[in-house]
Amino acid sequence: MTAPGGAHLLAISDLHVGYAENHEIVEALRPETDGDWLIVAGDVAERFADITWALRTLKQQFDTVIWLPGNHELWTHPSDPVQLRGEERYRRLVEEVRALGVITPEDPYPLWEGPRGPVAVVPMFLLYDYTWRAGTPGATTKEAALAQSQDLGVVCTDEHFLHPDPLPGLDDWCRARVAATELRLEALDPELPTVLANHWPLHPEPTEILRYPSFALWCGTEQTEQWHTRFRATEVVYGHLHIPRTIWRDGVRFTEVSLGYPREWGSRQKPPEGPRRILAGPAGTAG
Ligand SMILES: [Fe+2]
Numbered sequence: 001m002t003a004p005g006g007a008h009l010l011a012i013s014d015l016h017v018g019y020a021e022n023h024e025i026v027e028a029l030r031p032e033t034d035g036d037w038l039i040v041a042g043d044v045a046e047r048f049a050d051i052t053w054a055l056r057t058l059k060q061q062f063d064t065v066i067w068l069p070g071n072h073e074l075w076t077h078p079s080d081p082v083q084l085r086g087e088e089r090y091r092r093l094v095e096e097v098r099a100l101g102v103i104t105p106e107d108p109y110p111l112w113e114g115p116r117g118p119v120a121v122v123p124m125f126l127l128y129d130y131t132w133r134a135g136t137p138g139a140t141t142k143e144a145a146l147a148q149s150q151d152l153g154v155v156c157t158d159e160h161f162l163h164p165d166p167l168p169g170l171d172d173w174c175r176a177r178v179a180a181t182e183l184r185l186e187a188l189d190p191e192l193p194t195v196l197a198n199h200w201p202l203h204p205e206p207t208e209i210l211r212y213p214s215f216a217l218w219c220g221t222e223q224t225e226q227w228h229t230r231f232r233a234t235e236v237v238y239g240h241l242h243i244p245r246t247i248w249r250d251g252v253r254f255t256e257v258s259l260g261y262p263r264e265w266g267s268r269q270k271p272p273e274g275p276r277r278i279l280a281g282p283a284g285t286a287g
């Protein structure tokens with residue numbers, strides 16, 4: 001799979017197309033050049049029909065589309081006729097998304113050979129394991145942290161709709177996903193740089209500015225905090241927090257590429273950003 005010389009590697013997340021305003025935005029998204037690739041980093045929607053609509057629409061516009069799930073795709077929401085749970089839901093999503101010609105975390109990692117390539121583009125599905133406990137000081141276990149957050153009035157909706165079946169806990173599912181992904185990353189050419197894309201941030205730093213700090217429990221895992229250096233990332237792409245920004249760690253750019261809810265982007269001064277350019281270099285210009 002190759003991209004022509006002037007093409008861009010682009011990324012966006014948290015499209016939440018169940019909202020009419022976001023549905024319109026997705027319908028209007030266009031590549032900058034014919035060869036552009038687009039990473040869609042989770043939270044497309046909750047219902048299968050909305051998820052496949054969005055990815056089909058994007059695949060009609062972009063040369064290559066790479067998707068990975070967020071928590072919302074994996075919710076078993078009462079409004080979705082598809083009532084599958086957990087791993088079974090994920091596997092069915094992968095099947096349906098693949099049928100659209102879209103790359104999933106279960107496919108071989110595509111090689112970007114456009115500007116600043118070659119680089120392996122790695123879509124991941126890693127979840128979280130309640131180990132980011134800075135917002136629940138003194139809590140040394142998952143149970144204590146969850147109880148403390150509940151006392152503070154902060155409980156992620158995942159606790160109602162996101163099921164880990166057949167495993168007992170979301171943290172078990174997270175550990176299994178991390179272990180399987182780690183093996184695949186270790187098997188890559190050790191000279192090859194990567195773009196690591198995951199719905200949840202790989203490092204807790206982006207969660208330090210959360211309005212409700214204990215929400216970090218539902219945002220990632222301490223198991224991935226060094227992955228950006230260990231697996232040669234030139235860039236890390238994430239979403240979930242709905243706080244679009246760029247930070248640098250160890251010379252690696254971490255970019256939050258979310259669109260977010262209409263009430264969020266509608267309250268900002270600038271119109272919502274479209275897909276962000278990845279591998280764009282320190283000045284934010286295309287490489
Ligand atoms: Fe989201």
Ligand SMILES: [Fe+2]
Pocket residue numbers: 043070071072199239240241
């Ligand atoms: Fe999310």
